[in-house]
Amino acid sequence: MMAEAFLRLRPFGSIESYRYVGMGSVYFSDFSLFHGLCGFDPMISIEWTDDAKIQKRFELNVPLGNIELLFGHSNVTLPTLPWDLRSVVWLDYDGSLGKEVLTDVRYLAAKMQPGSFLAVSVNASLNDTDEGSKSSLQVLTDRLGSIGKIPSHVASAGAIKAREVAAVYREILTQELLDGINDRNAGRPVGQKLCFEQVFFFRYEDGAPMLSLGWVIFDEGQRASYAQCSFHTLTFYKSGPDPFAISPPLLTSTELREVSRCDQDGKYRKIEELPLPPSEVDKFQKLRRYWPITSYAEMT
């Protein structure tokens, strides 16, 4: 789905010319996928480890020759890169939202070229059994380093319910991006200020509740180019606070195939005739367009 969103950037420039910056982990699955679908070149993977053995493991697993590995914390490494290229940046953090995430977002807001795409993924929970008896609000305040980053309605409520965490995180991240863009716009003439639009807001489980947000950053004068991208036609397009929940259906391969063959004209059969839970069918229909049709196996 993310690759589909990136491909829509063509009105800003050829997608193959974009630089991709990510946090690939040893699997580099996003790198392989995005290079294959989007043709990004160059590609940079930032990994935070100074353990020589782990670094060697990363080097062993690099799947493509045009991937540059940079070892170091993103707060320190991102500023070492040149930012004169349109880029797609996916900051896929292992942990929860913290001040280091906001530091990266603030920096990239100041630096990314118009026509670039910024995506951020974080663990969308506040649970941390190391925190002891601290309130959820205190946990988040400590992680962010200041109560000044907490949305006012959250601070006045004094607590954050578990089901509200993703929405609160979205508010905080969006405000940080906005603050960075506003600083960058200070003194710029009207019509040449930078702006951004949210394209997706995913919620999903990956061993833990996760969220991913994606924005396109562009110049006000490029709004026509942004409109030509037609992000709003994407089935998963979300520009506001309501997330797109990615929930894999609990259906067998046979059942998935049967659902895919169904149509409303009844040439084959109608979905309602299948002995399947409607809720699981709905989940598949939502993701059907992006459901993997192949899997890869390495033969040794």
Next chain:
Amino acid sequence: MPEKSPPLESNTVNAAPTKRFFISVLIKDINFMDAIVELVDNSVDSARTGSGGGNFAGTVIDIDHTESEFSISDNAPGISIRTAKNSAFRFGRPDDAPSNPGAVGEFGVGMKRALFKMGRHFVVSSATAEEYFSVDVDVDEWEAQTETAPNGWTFVMRTAGTNDDPAKKGTKIVVDKLYDYAIEEFKSVNFDTRLIAILKEAHANSLTSGLEIIVNKTAVSAIPATILSSQELLPISYEQVLDISGKEVRVRIIAGVGDPLLADAGWYVYCNGRQIEKAEKTERTGWNSAIDGGETVPKPHWQFRRFRGYLFFESDYQDVLPWNTTKTGLDVEAPAYRRIRADMSSAMLQVIDFLNQLDSEPDGPLAASVAAAPRVELTNLAPNPSFSFKPSTRPQRPKQSRISYLMNSEMVEAVKESLGARSNPEVGKQTFEYYVREEGIDCVPEESVDGQ
């Protein structure tokens, strides 16, 4: 159409400021948030005149904002027409301006500076028990009037008259045609959080004396400052009266030990109840000299994270209080501050000496004294000229060490489930005790203290 300047006498040179320059310079010294706090200061001062000096029960200051408008209103005694005409809107304080003993506003610039900082149009309406008025200023139109015109530096009072409802008193200010940065701030999801946090500190004294401040329907609640105090650990607390050029300044100095939070360590300075310095840890308060004592290798400040110092300056004469024009910091050259520096330094050295001793024996009787001392509100401290401490005679807490390490999360969860533990610290504790037990390590298990 701007009016033409009248011709000058042949031997005179025009040295008058232009309004545009004047405004640009005026607003450079204050940031947007401090501008709002300035307006709150004015309301507090107005309330102080009605309260007879410090009890603000019943006084409410209401702050509201949208993306296009800001307003602040209060139910304080209000501004008289005479004051409005002759001094409230002057830039600077005329010699014959009515005094407001104990007020926060002094330089005669706060309200105007704040309003010019926020937007290009404002309306100030006020009612006393007897009368009311309103002044409506469009800054663009006002700037267009030539400075040298007879009414070039005046505003127009749009309405004025007798107040038919004496119970309805107070002042309301509305600002619109906001500057871009003001709009951006009001749009921010965390603006109110930040404003409330600042107001809590700046007006902590007034808030604990009955003042109510409401920001977009959220009440600002103050937490009174406290310091550790017990029979074994007595903070410095005393008052002295200074005569500064014939004007009395009362100073209360408090110094002692607080919670171990470096961000909160340092000096807190108040002038007429308004906090102007918070957790100050620079040479302006002598922090570096006191800690390093002239040594070439500075000591880590973390060791002194428990230091708390408070200075409360009170005077009926605001001009001798040691604050800058924006009330956001000390004027270190002010005589009142210079006179107190030696006492500050002495107080700090006494507490630093104790903290050095505490650091050298982290689990000893001094630490026990600190751990046992309750937090006492500053207003409840007994007078005490010197910092004093006694080692605790209570049974000492067993010496403890912290063990901290990272392990694979899945493994931790599996062990947690196996042990029936509810938290990661509990996993660490149980696995440690398991090892001690299984290996037969000969030590008497101490009673553990959670959270230490």
